Amino acid sequence: MVQITFVQPDGSRTTIDANEGASVMEAAVSNGIDGIFAECGGAMMCATCHCYVDDDWRDKTGERADGEEIMLECAAAELRETSRLSCQIRLTGALDGLVVHLPDEQA
C-alpha cells in the first residue's frame, strides 16, 4: 500500500492508503476525495483530474506523459509547473507518502 495525502484549496488534508499500480486519480475516486472528477475515466481526454504535485514530490512523479500537456491547457484552474493529470501518475512504492494539492475548480 502507498499513502497519499490530498490537500484541498482550503488547506484541509485527507490521507488515504492506495494500491500500487493504481493511478492517483483512481485512488482519489475510490476514496471519495472531493475535487477529482475524472469524467473520462483516465483516458486523458477531460483534464478534470488536474492536480498540483507537491514540490517535494515532483522528481519522483516524473515527467508529464505524451499528450498530457495539451490536456492540461484545457484545465479549468491555473496551469502551474507542478500541474499533472492525476490519471497519469501511476503509484509505485517510491511514491509512498505522496502529497498532491487540488485545484480550486475542475470544470
Ligand code: FES
Ligand atoms: S481522468 Fe480524464 S484526463 Fe484524467
